[in-house]
Amino acid sequence: MEIDRQAVEKVARLARLALSDDDVAANQRQLSKILEYIDQLNEVDTKGVPPTAQVTGTVNALADDEVRNERRDELPIDAPATDGGSIKVKGVFDG
Amino acid sequence: MSGASRYEAVIGLEIHVQLRTKSKMFCRCDNQADGAKPNELTCPVCLGLPGALPVPNRTAVEWAIKAALALGCAIPDESKFDRKQYFYPDLPKGYQISQYDQPFGGPGTFEFDMVEDGKTVTKQIGITRLHLEEDAGKLTHPKGADYSLVDLNRAGTPLAEIVTEPDLRSPAEAKRFLQELRRLMRYLGISDADMEKGHLRADANISLRKPGEKKLGTKTELKNLNSFRFVERGLAAEIERQTELLDAGKSVDQETRGFDEDGNRTVSQRGKEEAHDYRYFPEPDIPPLEPKALGIKKLVKGLPELPVEVKRRFITEYGLQPDQAELLTDSLDDVEYFEASLKAAMSGKNKINDRTKAAQNISKIAYGIGRQIMTKKMLNSFMELDWPGSYPSVTGVGARYLASGEYTMSTLNPVMERIWEEDLDPEKTLEKEKPQKLGQSDLDKIIDQAIADNPKPAADFKAGNENAKQVIVGAVMKATKGAANAREVAQLVEKKLS
Numbered sequence: 232m233e234i235d236r237q238a239v240e241k242v243a244r245l246a247r248l249a250l251s252d253d254d255v256a257a258n259q260r261q262l263s264k265i266l267e268y269i270d271q272l273n274e275v276d277t278k279g280v281p282p283t284a285q286v287t288g289t290v291n292a293l294a295d296d297e298v299r300n301e302r303r304d305e306l307p308i309d310a311p312a313t314d315g316g317s318i319k320v321k322g323v324f325d326g
Numbered sequence: 327m328s329g330a331s332r333y334e335a336v337i338g339l340e341i342h343v344q345l346r347t348k349s350k351m352f353c354r355c356d357n358q359a360d361g362a363k364p365n366e367l368t369c370p371v372c373l374g375l376p377g378a379l380p381v382p383n384r385t386a387v388e389w390a391i392k393a394a395l396a397l398g399c400a401i402p403d404e405s406k407f408d409r410k411q412y413f414y415p416d417l418p419k420g421y422q423i424s425q426y427d428q429p430f431g432g433p434g435t436f437e438f439d440m441v442e443d444g445k446t447v448t449k450q451i452g453i454t455r456l457h458l459e460e461d462a463g464k465l466t467h468p469k470g471a472d473y474s475l476v477d478l479n480r481a482g483t484p485l486a487e488i489v490t491e492p493d494l495r496s497p498a499e500a501k502r503f504l505q506e507l508r509r510l511m512r513y514l515g516i517s518d519a520d521m522e523k524g525h526l527r528a529d530a531n532i533s534l535r536k537p538g539e540k541k542l543g544t545k546t547e548l549k550n551l552n553s554f555r556f557v558e559r560g561l562a563a564e565i566e567r568q569t570e571l572l573d574a575g576k577s578v579d580q581e582t583r584g585f586d587e588d589g590n591r592t593v594s595q596r597g598k599e600e601a602h603d604y605r606y607f608p609e610p611d612i613p614p615l616e617p618k619a620l621g622i623k624k625l626v627k628g629l630p631e632l633p634v635e636v637k638r639r640f641i642t643e644y645g646l647q648p649d650q651a652e653l654l655t656d657s658l659d660d661v662e663y664f665e666a667s668l669k670a671a672m673s674g675k676n677k678i679n680d681r682t683k684a685a686q687n688i689s690k691i692a693y694g695i696g697r698q699i700m701t702k703k704m705l706n707s708f709m710e711l712d713w714p715g716s717y718p719s720v721t722g723v724g725a726r727y728l729a730s731g732e733y734t735m736s737t738l739n740p741v742m743e744r745i746w747e748e749d750l751d752p753e754k755t756l757e758k759e760k761p762q763k764l765g766q767s768d769l770d771k772i773i774d775q776a777i778a779d780n781p782k783p784a785a786d787f788k789a790g791n792e793n794a795k796q797v798i799v800g801a802v803m804k805a806t807k808g809a810a811n812a813r814e815v816a817q818l819v820e821k822k823l824s
């Protein structure tokens with residue numbers, strides 16, 4: 232499946248990624264290649280097979296409502312910058 | 327303005343209700359984020375770290391189904407979770423686990439009563455769907471800074487999203503719907519539903535059309551109406567804006583808008599929406615759900631008497647006015663309190679035999695004296711007074727003494743307040759503090775004195791100024807410390823002066 236330039240630019244915009252012209256061209260090539268695998272899958276005859284997103288056969292896998300995680304002093308992630316426990320990010324402003 | 331009559335407003339709401347489970351939606355982090363330090367209540371699941379496995383909270387799922395049942399929704403045989411992709415700093419995974427095409431609640435109807443033009447009208451609002459999802463984190467923007475701060479304590483908190491049909495026709499009706507919905511959530515015990523704390527968040531869709539027109543006009547979406555006042559004022563401002571556009575022959579653009587409180591107008595937030603292209607797909611990490619296998623019968627049995635029914639019962643059975651019933655049924659605790667008080671009022675040696683009378687007196691005490699104490703203690707709700715178990719009987723005993731005529735509201739007030747604050751025995755205290763019963767001759771004397779003390783109002787009344795007698799009545803009430811009956815005093819004063 233061929234991915235056109237606009238599709239790459241749209242996905243980049245939705246993912247909040249700034250791509251250079253070269254990046255767009257490279258992604259166009261790479262994404263197209265990846266989707267070729269889907270074309271291979273599409274060759275399988277699925278007539279009469281119900282669509283599913285699951286294969287385990289499990290249903291209603293739920294957990295009881297109890298607090299089991301302790302309060303943590305430090306974030307288990309490498310945030311580039313923190314402030315009083317909060318993660319610092321580039322300014323985003325509502326409204 | 328007059329716009330309301332030229333056009334009919336068509337309003338639908340989307341409400342997020344924060345569920346008060348102990349742990350989060352898909353991990354076992356503490357869900358009570360009040361007072362926690364930023365990011366203290368997080369784990370690999372709610373931080374969206376690779377390899378973490380989300381497991382839905384059984385209680386949250388049961389509560390969502392409970393809410394759906396209370397809203398008259400059909401419960402599907404199969405349900406599932408989906409990923410909704412979008413990128414924002416408060417969403418660590420890059421997607422939100424939500425429900426797309428198989429929500430827990432199918433179409434339903436929510437019924438409530440409201441007073442319009444002095445008449446009680448029953449409203450039936452269609453519910454499109456109810457689904458379960460997780461909340462995002464909290465972003466704050468320090469003043470003057472060029473950065474924002476992310477706190478993920480709230481990321482993963484369970485939310486029930488309720489979407490209505492465009493069945494609401496005015497800002498007042500929309501506000502009322504929300505208030506009734508809040509009451510329902512509290513009755514069900516699944517949310518604190520405090521709008522100020524963000525437990526209940528509303529967005530609205532609104533369009534206008536000519537009365538009688540079937541086709542819907544172009545709608546706008548009004549975001550973040552986070553208080554009842556905002557809902558009413560924001561919608562009114564948007565109706566006015568759309569009315570002006572249509573009157574001028576212009577068209578309404580379909581867009582997202584926000585309410586600017588200071589300017590009392592709505593403003594476009596077009597930059598924010600981009601294309602809403604969420605690319606939903608089934609959440610591969612969570613097996614599907616079969617709600618009916620979760621014990622629906624038990625959930626149905628566990629449903630409380632719904633607020634609309636309780637209120638109707640308070641009006642028909644106890645003879646209360648709609649506004650009294652409204653206050654007395656604010657929460658299930660209130661209902662229980664009222665009914666225990668009623669029982670206390672209708673038993674004992676000076677019991678009240680007339681149920682309506684007993685109900686009226688309890689209403690007077692609960693929302694006259696009780697409210698006064700609440701205000702003094704800066705409390706929001708009657709129940710926050712933290713009553714010991716015996717307290718409904720205090721109100722009931724008070725109601726009895728009010729009914730027997732031994733106390734008036736003004737003489738009862740200070741004694742009840744003391745009983746409540748010092749935890750005294752109500753019966754003994756009310757008996758001991760009983761005001762001196764005023765004999766007719768005592769009252770006569772006091773009234774004569776009051777007239778003598780107020781010659782000008784007395785003369786004014788004689789000259790035809792009806793209101794002037796209030797000064798004298800006031801003086802008598804003061805002299806008797808409220809023990810006299812104001813209406814009786816007014817009649818006596820009138821008789822003496824004419």
Ligand SMILES: [Zn+2]
Pocket residue numbers: 300350353354355367368369370371372373482
């Ligand atoms: Zn967690």
